[in-house]
Amino acid sequence: MPNTSKHNQNAKPFLKWAGGKTQLIAAIESHLPKNIESLKDLTYIEPFIGSGAVFFWFIQKFGIKKAIINDINTDLINVYQAIKEVPESLINYLNIIEKDYYALGTEEEKQAYFLTNRTKFNLKKAELVELASLFIFLNRTCYNGLYRVNSKNIFNVPFGKYVKPKISDPTNILAISKLLQNVTILNGDYTQTLKHCTKNSFFYFDPPYKPISATSSFNAYAKGSFNDQEQIRLADFTELLTQKKHLWLLSNSDPKNNNPADAFFDELYGRNLNTILRVKAKRMINSNATKRGEINEILIMNYPV
Numbered sequence: 001m002p003n004t005s006k007h008n009q010n011a012k013p014f015l016k017w018a019g020g021k022t023q024l025i026a027a028i029e030s031h032l033p034k035n036i037e038s039l040k041d042l043t044y045i046e047p048f049i050g051s052g053a054v055f056f057w058f059i060q061k062f063g064i065k066k067a068i069i070n071d072i073n074t075d076l077i078n079v080y081q082a083i084k085e086v087p088e089s090l091i092n093y094l095n096i097i098e099k100d101y102y103a104l105g106t107e108e109e110k111q112a113y114f115l116t117n118r119t120k121f122n123l124k125k126a127e128l129v130e131l132a133s134l135f136i137f138l139n140r141t142c143y144n145g146l147y148r149v150n151s152k153n154i155f156n157v158p159f160g161k162y163v164k165p166k167i168s169d170p171t172n173i174l175a176i177s178k179l180l181q182n183v184t185i186l187n188g189d190y191t192q193t194l195k196h197c198t199k200n201s202f203f204y205f206d207p208p209y210k211p212i213s214a215t216s217s218f219n220a221y222a223k224g225s226f227n228d229q230e231q232i233r234l235a236d237f238t239e240l241l242t243q244k245k246h247l248w249l250l251s252n253s254d255p256k257n258n259n260p261a262d263a264f265f266d267e268l269y270g271r272n273l274n275t276i277l278r279v280k281a282k283r284m285i286n287s288n289a290t291k292r293g294e295i296n297e298i299l300i301m302n303y304p305v
Contacts, residue, residue, distance in 0.1 A: 016145025017051030047190030
């Protein structure tokens with residue numbers, strides 16, 4: 001594998017994303033397989049791509065030539081496809097939206113513009129590149145960068161009251177587009193990524209987190225929910241990967257933050273002799289500022305550290 005110092009970290013996440021993993025990268029780097037840099041022709045696979053913080057960091061740092069990303073959220077994957085295939089057109093749309101938004105004088109006008117474009121986005125009648133630009137606009141201007149849909153798959157996050165957010169970022173979009181040229185982009189259930197494995201594959205899982213309290217669920221990023229049964233199904237899938245000798249690392253919330261007796265993940269993943277670690281992270285999306293702060297998150301992997 002190429003010397004990591006030769007790779008520039010040019011491309012970065014283009015979305016604000018609740019639960020984004022930028023703050024966990026240092027902990028993830030410290031707990032990668034010891035031989036990760038010596039594995040030849042390593043394929044990086046991320047079945048729940050989200051904003052891709054770990055993806056962008058990993059493939060640039062290690063000079064990965066083959067990567068697979070997937071998400072069940074079709075709107076999100078459409079944005080990745082637009083950036084990969086038609087970055088200049090996407091930039092043109094974003095430049096127009098940013099200019100229009102900045103020209104609005106009052107918060108009320110900005111909110112009305114936001115709501116008009118949210119409705120347009122939910123109608124899904126525009127072409128792919130325009131829908132991608134609306135997705136990015138809504139992400140940059142909605143409350144806390146949340147992506148949440150209701151049971152009818154309608155994006156319903158309210159206006160975020162940002163005065164002058166960065167909506168268009170041409171330099172980053174072009175850098176991402178270049179990076180994505182050798183990346184396979186999938187839109188479906190995470191299990192389909194198994195078909196794209198190579199001999200040396202490393203999976204990073206960032207699934208919708210298990211809520212740590214009854215009021216802290218932010219995992220409705222696609223129609224349907226990722227409940228405990230889905231967490232169990234994912235654990236079964238990771239065991240299949242272990243049987244096939246693929247390396248994987250998974251992050252999730254720690255139920256013990258709310259209930260010290262809740263050993264859900266310890267029991268679920270501990271049965272197969274996986275490594276389970278707790279690392280510090282900051283919770284930033286609680287509407288109650290007094291409940292934001294440092295908490296534990298879980299890192300689980302199928303190799304020793």
